[in-house]
Amino acid sequence: ITRQRYWGTPLPIWKCDKCRDYVVIGSTTELKKLAGKVPKDLHRPYIDEIEIKCKCGNKKKRIPDILDVWIDAGTTSWSCLDYPQKKDLFKKLWPPDFILEGKDQIRGWFNLLLVASMVSMNKHSYKACYMHGFVQDAEGRKMSKSLGNIISPYEVIDKFGADTLRYYMIGGANAGLDINYNMEDTKIKHKNLTVLWNIHKYLIDLVKNSSIDLRKLKIDKKKASIEEKYIISKLNSTIKKATELFEKYK
Ligand SMILES: [Zn+2]
Incomplete structure:
Protein backbone atom coordinates (compact mmCIF):
# COMPACT_ATOMS: atom_id res chain seq x y z
CA ILE A 1 0.00 0.00 0.00
CA THR A 2 2.99 2.35 -0.04
CA ARG A 3 5.37 3.73 -2.64
CA GLN A 4 8.93 4.99 -2.41
CA ARG A 5 8.15 8.40 -3.91
CA TYR A 6 8.36 12.04 -2.87
CA TRP A 7 5.05 13.61 -3.98
CA GLY A 8 1.91 12.22 -2.38
CA THR A 9 0.16 11.58 0.92
CA PRO A 10 2.81 10.75 3.56
CA LEU A 11 2.36 7.42 5.33
CA PRO A 12 1.25 8.46 8.85
CA ILE A 13 3.31 5.83 10.69
CA TRP A 14 6.20 6.72 13.03
CA LYS A 15 8.57 3.92 13.98
CA CYS A 16 11.43 3.46 16.42
CA ASP A 17 14.57 1.88 14.89
CA LYS A 18 15.80 0.70 18.29
CA CYS A 19 12.81 -1.11 19.88
CA ARG A 20 10.70 -1.35 16.66
CA ASP A 21 7.65 0.13 18.41
CA TYR A 22 5.43 2.14 16.06
CA VAL A 23 2.43 4.47 16.18
CA VAL A 24 -0.22 5.17 13.51
CA ILE A 25 -1.32 8.81 13.60
CA GLY A 26 -5.00 9.46 12.88
CA SER A 27 -5.21 13.26 13.03
CA THR A 28 -3.20 16.48 13.37
CA THR A 29 -4.51 16.75 16.95
CA GLU A 30 -3.03 13.35 17.77
CA LEU A 31 0.27 14.25 16.10
CA LYS A 32 0.49 17.50 18.05
CA LYS A 33 -0.23 15.67 21.30
CA LEU A 34 2.54 13.10 20.69
CA ALA A 35 5.15 15.23 18.88
CA GLY A 36 4.45 18.60 20.47
CA LYS A 37 4.11 20.32 17.10
CA VAL A 38 2.56 20.02 13.64
CA PRO A 39 4.05 21.50 10.45
CA LYS A 40 1.91 24.00 8.49
CA ASP A 41 2.20 21.75 5.44
CA LEU A 42 1.62 18.06 6.20
CA HIS A 43 3.58 16.89 3.14
CA ARG A 44 7.24 16.11 2.59
CA PRO A 45 9.77 17.48 3.44
CA TYR A 46 8.14 19.29 6.42
CA ILE A 47 6.39 16.23 7.89
CA ASP A 48 9.71 14.33 8.01
CA GLU A 49 11.14 16.87 10.47
CA ILE A 50 8.58 15.74 13.06
CA GLU A 51 9.83 13.18 15.59
CA ILE A 52 7.97 11.41 18.39
CA LYS A 53 9.54 10.39 21.71
CA CYS A 54 9.63 6.62 22.17
CA LYS A 55 9.09 4.85 25.49
CA CYS A 56 12.59 3.29 25.11
CA GLY A 57 14.19 6.72 25.18
CA ASN A 58 14.91 6.79 21.44
CA LYS A 59 12.96 8.86 18.87
CA LYS A 60 10.36 7.53 16.46
CA LYS A 61 10.76 8.69 12.86
CA ARG A 62 8.20 8.63 10.09
CA ILE A 63 8.46 5.69 7.68
CA PRO A 64 9.51 7.76 4.64
CA ASP A 65 7.07 6.15 2.15
CA ILE A 66 4.01 7.82 0.70
CA LEU A 67 0.62 6.11 0.32
CA ASP A 68 -0.22 4.50 -2.99
CA VAL A 69 -2.45 6.91 -4.96
CA TRP A 70 -5.23 4.30 -4.88
CA ILE A 71 -5.57 4.93 -1.15
CA ASP A 72 -6.30 8.59 -1.94
CA ALA A 73 -8.69 7.57 -4.72
CA GLY A 74 -10.37 4.81 -2.68
CA THR A 75 -11.16 7.11 0.24
CA THR A 76 -12.60 9.89 -1.98
CA SER A 77 -16.23 8.93 -1.28
CA TRP A 78 -15.93 10.34 2.24
CA SER A 79 -12.80 12.53 2.15
CA CYS A 80 -14.52 14.85 -0.38
CA LEU A 81 -17.28 15.32 2.22
CA ASP A 82 -14.69 16.33 4.88
CA TYR A 83 -15.50 13.17 6.84
CA PRO A 84 -14.56 12.24 9.58
CA GLN A 85 -13.61 15.82 10.62
CA LYS A 86 -17.16 16.95 9.76
CA LYS A 87 -20.24 14.76 9.87
CA ASP A 88 -23.13 16.77 8.35
CA LEU A 89 -22.46 16.24 4.61
CA PHE A 90 -21.50 12.63 5.21
CA LYS A 91 -24.80 11.92 6.99
CA LYS A 92 -26.73 13.67 4.23
CA LEU A 93 -25.01 12.38 1.08
CA TRP A 94 -23.16 9.15 1.83
CA PRO A 95 -23.29 6.63 0.25
CA PRO A 96 -23.95 8.25 -3.17
CA ASP A 97 -26.77 6.91 -5.38
CA PHE A 98 -24.41 5.69 -8.07
CA ILE A 99 -20.92 5.87 -9.51
CA LEU A 100 -20.25 6.34 -13.22
CA GLU A 101 -16.96 5.23 -14.78
CA GLY A 102 -15.56 3.46 -17.84
CA LYS A 103 -14.95 -0.28 -18.09
CA ASP A 104 -11.23 0.26 -17.39
CA GLN A 105 -12.16 0.94 -13.76
CA ILE A 106 -13.31 -2.58 -12.82
CA ARG A 107 -9.96 -3.22 -11.12
CA GLY A 108 -9.53 0.51 -10.46
CA TRP A 109 -11.99 2.93 -8.93
CA PHE A 110 -15.06 0.65 -8.74
CA ASN A 111 -12.95 -1.84 -6.83
CA LEU A 112 -10.86 0.47 -4.63
CA LEU A 113 -13.81 2.62 -3.49
CA LEU A 114 -15.50 -0.56 -2.32
CA VAL A 115 -12.37 -2.05 -0.72
CA ALA A 116 -11.62 1.19 1.18
CA SER A 117 -15.13 1.59 2.61
CA MET A 118 -15.52 -2.11 3.44
CA VAL A 119 -12.17 -2.14 5.27
CA SER A 120 -12.81 1.05 7.23
CA MET A 121 -16.60 1.00 7.77
CA ASN A 122 -17.85 -2.40 6.58
CA LYS A 123 -20.26 -0.58 4.24
CA HIS A 124 -20.67 -0.12 0.48
CA SER A 125 -19.47 3.30 -0.73
CA TYR A 126 -22.09 3.48 -3.52
CA LYS A 127 -25.62 2.14 -3.98
CA ALA A 128 -25.34 1.43 -7.70
CA CYS A 129 -22.65 1.30 -10.31
CA TYR A 130 -22.98 2.36 -13.96
CA MET A 131 -20.17 1.28 -16.25
CA HIS A 132 -19.84 2.65 -19.77
CA GLY A 133 -17.77 1.26 -22.63
CA PHE A 134 -15.32 3.04 -24.93
CA VAL A 135 -15.95 5.00 -28.11
CA LYS A 218 -55.35 24.95 -16.55
CA ILE A 219 -57.13 22.30 -18.53
CA ASP A 220 -60.61 21.35 -17.40
CA LYS A 221 -60.52 17.58 -17.90
CA LYS A 222 -64.33 17.38 -18.20
CA LYS A 223 -64.39 19.93 -21.00
CA ALA A 224 -61.22 18.69 -22.73
CA SER A 225 -61.59 17.41 -26.27
CA ILE A 226 -60.63 13.85 -27.19
CA GLU A 227 -57.41 15.16 -28.80
CA GLU A 228 -56.44 17.06 -25.65
CA LYS A 229 -57.15 14.02 -23.49
CA TYR A 230 -54.98 11.94 -25.83
CA ILE A 231 -52.08 14.44 -25.59
CA ILE A 232 -52.29 14.59 -21.76
CA SER A 233 -52.43 10.80 -21.57
CA LYS A 234 -49.38 10.51 -23.86
CA LEU A 235 -47.50 13.09 -21.79
CA ASN A 236 -48.15 11.23 -18.54
CA SER A 237 -47.24 7.85 -20.06
CA THR A 238 -43.98 9.36 -21.36
CA ILE A 239 -43.11 10.83 -17.95
CA LYS A 240 -43.85 7.46 -16.31
CA LYS A 241 -41.77 5.50 -18.84
CA ALA A 242 -38.83 7.94 -18.79
CA THR A 243 -38.77 7.94 -14.97
CA GLU A 244 -38.82 4.13 -14.83
CA LEU A 245 -35.98 3.89 -17.36
CA PHE A 246 -33.94 6.53 -15.54
CA GLU A 247 -34.31 4.62 -12.28
CA LYS A 248 -33.05 1.46 -13.97
CA TYR A 249 -30.14 3.36 -15.60
CA LYS A 250 -31.43 2.44 -19.06
ZN1 LIG B 1 11.76 2.73 20.88
Whole structure:
Protein backbone atom coordinates (compact mmCIF):
# COMPACT_ATOMS: atom_id res chain seq x y z
CA ILE A 1 0.00 0.00 0.00
CA THR A 2 2.99 2.35 -0.04
CA ARG A 3 5.37 3.73 -2.64
CA GLN A 4 8.93 4.99 -2.41
CA ARG A 5 8.15 8.40 -3.91
CA TYR A 6 8.36 12.04 -2.87
CA TRP A 7 5.05 13.61 -3.98
CA GLY A 8 1.91 12.22 -2.38
CA THR A 9 0.16 11.58 0.92
CA PRO A 10 2.81 10.75 3.56
CA LEU A 11 2.36 7.42 5.33
CA PRO A 12 1.25 8.46 8.85
CA ILE A 13 3.31 5.83 10.69
CA TRP A 14 6.20 6.72 13.03
CA LYS A 15 8.57 3.92 13.98
CA CYS A 16 11.43 3.46 16.42
CA ASP A 17 14.57 1.88 14.89
CA LYS A 18 15.80 0.70 18.29
CA CYS A 19 12.81 -1.11 19.88
CA ARG A 20 10.70 -1.35 16.66
CA ASP A 21 7.65 0.13 18.41
CA TYR A 22 5.43 2.14 16.06
CA VAL A 23 2.43 4.47 16.18
CA VAL A 24 -0.22 5.17 13.51
CA ILE A 25 -1.32 8.81 13.60
CA GLY A 26 -5.00 9.46 12.88
CA SER A 27 -5.21 13.26 13.03
CA THR A 28 -3.20 16.48 13.37
CA THR A 29 -4.51 16.75 16.95
CA GLU A 30 -3.03 13.35 17.77
CA LEU A 31 0.27 14.25 16.10
CA LYS A 32 0.49 17.50 18.05
CA LYS A 33 -0.23 15.67 21.30
CA LEU A 34 2.54 13.10 20.69
CA ALA A 35 5.15 15.23 18.88
CA GLY A 36 4.45 18.60 20.47
CA LYS A 37 4.11 20.32 17.10
CA VAL A 38 2.56 20.02 13.64
CA PRO A 39 4.05 21.50 10.45
CA LYS A 40 1.91 24.00 8.49
CA ASP A 41 2.20 21.75 5.44
CA LEU A 42 1.62 18.06 6.20
CA HIS A 43 3.58 16.89 3.14
CA ARG A 44 7.24 16.11 2.59
CA PRO A 45 9.77 17.48 3.44
CA TYR A 46 8.14 19.29 6.42
CA ILE A 47 6.39 16.23 7.89
CA ASP A 48 9.71 14.33 8.01
CA GLU A 49 11.14 16.87 10.47
CA ILE A 50 8.58 15.74 13.06
CA GLU A 51 9.83 13.18 15.59
CA ILE A 52 7.97 11.41 18.39
CA LYS A 53 9.54 10.39 21.71
CA CYS A 54 9.63 6.62 22.17
CA LYS A 55 9.09 4.85 25.49
CA CYS A 56 12.59 3.29 25.11
CA GLY A 57 14.19 6.72 25.18
CA ASN A 58 14.91 6.79 21.44
CA LYS A 59 12.96 8.86 18.87
CA LYS A 60 10.36 7.53 16.46
CA LYS A 61 10.76 8.69 12.86
CA ARG A 62 8.20 8.63 10.09
CA ILE A 63 8.46 5.69 7.68
CA PRO A 64 9.51 7.76 4.64
CA ASP A 65 7.07 6.15 2.15
CA ILE A 66 4.01 7.82 0.70
CA LEU A 67 0.62 6.11 0.32
CA ASP A 68 -0.22 4.50 -2.99
CA VAL A 69 -2.45 6.91 -4.96
CA TRP A 70 -5.23 4.30 -4.88
CA ILE A 71 -5.57 4.93 -1.15
CA ASP A 72 -6.30 8.59 -1.94
CA ALA A 73 -8.69 7.57 -4.72
CA GLY A 74 -10.37 4.81 -2.68
CA THR A 75 -11.16 7.11 0.24
CA THR A 76 -12.60 9.89 -1.98
CA SER A 77 -16.23 8.93 -1.28
CA TRP A 78 -15.93 10.34 2.24
CA SER A 79 -12.80 12.53 2.15
CA CYS A 80 -14.52 14.85 -0.38
CA LEU A 81 -17.28 15.32 2.22
CA ASP A 82 -14.69 16.33 4.88
CA TYR A 83 -15.50 13.17 6.84
CA PRO A 84 -14.56 12.24 9.58
CA GLN A 85 -13.61 15.82 10.62
CA LYS A 86 -17.16 16.95 9.76
CA LYS A 87 -20.24 14.76 9.87
CA ASP A 88 -23.13 16.77 8.35
CA LEU A 89 -22.46 16.24 4.61
CA PHE A 90 -21.50 12.63 5.21
CA LYS A 91 -24.80 11.92 6.99
CA LYS A 92 -26.73 13.67 4.23
CA LEU A 93 -25.01 12.38 1.08
CA TRP A 94 -23.16 9.15 1.83
CA PRO A 95 -23.29 6.63 0.25
CA PRO A 96 -23.95 8.25 -3.17
CA ASP A 97 -26.77 6.91 -5.38
CA PHE A 98 -24.41 5.69 -8.07
CA ILE A 99 -20.92 5.87 -9.51
CA LEU A 100 -20.25 6.34 -13.22
CA GLU A 101 -16.96 5.23 -14.78
CA GLY A 102 -15.56 3.46 -17.84
CA LYS A 103 -14.95 -0.28 -18.09
CA ASP A 104 -11.23 0.26 -17.39
CA GLN A 105 -12.16 0.94 -13.76
CA ILE A 106 -13.31 -2.58 -12.82
CA ARG A 107 -9.96 -3.22 -11.12
CA GLY A 108 -9.53 0.51 -10.46
CA TRP A 109 -11.99 2.93 -8.93
CA PHE A 110 -15.06 0.65 -8.74
CA ASN A 111 -12.95 -1.84 -6.83
CA LEU A 112 -10.86 0.47 -4.63
CA LEU A 113 -13.81 2.62 -3.49
CA LEU A 114 -15.50 -0.56 -2.32
CA VAL A 115 -12.37 -2.05 -0.72
CA ALA A 116 -11.62 1.19 1.18
CA SER A 117 -15.13 1.59 2.61
CA MET A 118 -15.52 -2.11 3.44
CA VAL A 119 -12.17 -2.14 5.27
CA SER A 120 -12.81 1.05 7.23
CA MET A 121 -16.60 1.00 7.77
CA ASN A 122 -17.85 -2.40 6.58
CA LYS A 123 -20.26 -0.58 4.24
CA HIS A 124 -20.67 -0.12 0.48
CA SER A 125 -19.47 3.30 -0.73
CA TYR A 126 -22.09 3.48 -3.52
CA LYS A 127 -25.62 2.14 -3.98
CA ALA A 128 -25.34 1.43 -7.70
CA CYS A 129 -22.65 1.30 -10.31
CA TYR A 130 -22.98 2.36 -13.96
CA MET A 131 -20.17 1.28 -16.25
CA HIS A 132 -19.84 2.65 -19.77
CA GLY A 133 -17.77 1.26 -22.63
CA PHE A 134 -15.32 3.04 -24.93
CA VAL A 135 -15.95 5.00 -28.11
CA GLN A 136 -14.37 3.25 -31.09
CA ASP A 137 -14.35 4.09 -34.79
CA ALA A 138 -17.13 3.01 -37.17
CA GLU A 139 -15.37 -0.32 -37.84
CA GLY A 140 -14.92 -1.12 -34.16
CA ARG A 141 -11.22 -0.21 -34.02
CA LYS A 142 -9.72 1.68 -31.11
CA MET A 143 -9.22 5.36 -31.93
CA SER A 144 -5.49 6.11 -32.11
CA LYS A 145 -3.02 8.64 -33.45
CA SER A 146 -1.17 6.04 -35.54
CA LEU A 147 -4.39 4.87 -37.27
CA GLY A 148 -5.45 8.51 -37.73
CA ASN A 149 -9.07 7.59 -36.95
CA ILE A 150 -9.65 9.90 -33.99
CA ILE A 151 -12.89 11.89 -34.06
CA SER A 152 -12.98 14.62 -31.44
CA PRO A 153 -16.32 15.17 -29.68
CA TYR A 154 -15.72 18.91 -30.27
CA GLU A 155 -15.69 18.28 -34.02
CA VAL A 156 -19.10 16.56 -33.76
CA ILE A 157 -20.48 19.32 -31.50
CA ASP A 158 -19.26 22.04 -33.92
CA LYS A 159 -21.00 20.30 -36.83
CA PHE A 160 -24.23 19.05 -35.23
CA GLY A 161 -24.51 20.59 -31.75
CA ALA A 162 -24.17 19.04 -28.29
CA ASP A 163 -27.77 17.77 -28.20
CA THR A 164 -27.21 15.65 -31.31
CA LEU A 165 -24.15 14.04 -29.74
CA ARG A 166 -26.06 13.38 -26.49
CA TYR A 167 -29.00 11.90 -28.42
CA TYR A 168 -26.64 9.69 -30.46
CA MET A 169 -24.75 8.46 -27.38
CA ILE A 170 -27.90 7.75 -25.34
CA GLY A 171 -29.37 5.76 -28.21
CA GLY A 172 -26.21 3.88 -29.11
CA ALA A 173 -24.43 3.21 -25.85
CA ASN A 174 -25.52 0.26 -23.73
CA ALA A 175 -24.06 -0.14 -20.25
CA GLY A 176 -20.65 -1.79 -20.33
CA LEU A 177 -20.53 -2.10 -24.13
CA ASP A 178 -18.36 -0.16 -26.56
CA ILE A 179 -19.93 2.10 -29.14
CA ASN A 180 -18.74 2.17 -32.76
CA TYR A 181 -19.03 5.84 -33.59
CA ASN A 182 -20.50 6.53 -37.01
CA MET A 183 -20.66 10.05 -38.48
CA GLU A 184 -23.37 9.05 -41.00
CA ASP A 185 -25.69 7.89 -38.18
CA THR A 186 -25.03 11.17 -36.38
CA LYS A 187 -26.25 13.05 -39.47
CA ILE A 188 -29.52 11.05 -39.39
CA LYS A 189 -29.93 11.69 -35.65
CA HIS A 190 -29.37 15.39 -36.33
CA LYS A 191 -32.15 15.37 -38.96
CA ASN A 192 -34.55 13.60 -36.55
CA LEU A 193 -33.74 16.03 -33.80
CA THR A 194 -34.20 19.03 -36.12
CA VAL A 195 -37.83 17.97 -36.74
CA LEU A 196 -38.46 17.97 -32.98
CA TRP A 197 -36.64 21.29 -32.55
CA ASN A 198 -38.73 22.90 -35.30
CA ILE A 199 -42.01 21.68 -33.75
CA HIS A 200 -40.79 22.98 -30.40
CA LYS A 201 -39.88 26.40 -31.86
CA TYR A 202 -43.19 26.57 -33.73
CA LEU A 203 -45.19 25.91 -30.55
CA ILE A 204 -43.15 28.41 -28.52
CA ASP A 205 -43.72 31.05 -31.21
CA LEU A 206 -47.47 30.31 -31.23
CA VAL A 207 -47.62 30.82 -27.47
CA LYS A 208 -45.52 34.00 -27.61
CA ASN A 209 -47.80 35.51 -30.25
CA SER A 210 -50.98 34.61 -28.37
CA SER A 211 -52.39 35.92 -25.11
CA ILE A 212 -51.95 32.54 -23.38
CA ASP A 213 -49.95 32.54 -20.15
CA LEU A 214 -48.69 28.95 -19.89
CA ARG A 215 -48.01 29.28 -16.15
CA LYS A 216 -51.68 30.03 -15.52
CA LEU A 217 -53.06 27.57 -18.05
CA LYS A 218 -55.35 24.95 -16.55
CA ILE A 219 -57.13 22.30 -18.53
CA ASP A 220 -60.61 21.35 -17.40
CA LYS A 221 -60.52 17.58 -17.90
CA LYS A 222 -64.33 17.38 -18.20
CA LYS A 223 -64.39 19.93 -21.00
CA ALA A 224 -61.22 18.69 -22.73
CA SER A 225 -61.59 17.41 -26.27
CA ILE A 226 -60.63 13.85 -27.19
CA GLU A 227 -57.41 15.16 -28.80
CA GLU A 228 -56.44 17.06 -25.65
CA LYS A 229 -57.15 14.02 -23.49
CA TYR A 230 -54.98 11.94 -25.83
CA ILE A 231 -52.08 14.44 -25.59
CA ILE A 232 -52.29 14.59 -21.76
CA SER A 233 -52.43 10.80 -21.57
CA LYS A 234 -49.38 10.51 -23.86
CA LEU A 235 -47.50 13.09 -21.79
CA ASN A 236 -48.15 11.23 -18.54
CA SER A 237 -47.24 7.85 -20.06
CA THR A 238 -43.98 9.36 -21.36
CA ILE A 239 -43.11 10.83 -17.95
CA LYS A 240 -43.85 7.46 -16.31
CA LYS A 241 -41.77 5.50 -18.84
CA ALA A 242 -38.83 7.94 -18.79
CA THR A 243 -38.77 7.94 -14.97
CA GLU A 244 -38.82 4.13 -14.83
CA LEU A 245 -35.98 3.89 -17.36
CA PHE A 246 -33.94 6.53 -15.54
CA GLU A 247 -34.31 4.62 -12.28
CA LYS A 248 -33.05 1.46 -13.97
CA TYR A 249 -30.14 3.36 -15.60
CA LYS A 250 -31.43 2.44 -19.06
ZN1 LIG B 1 11.76 2.73 20.88
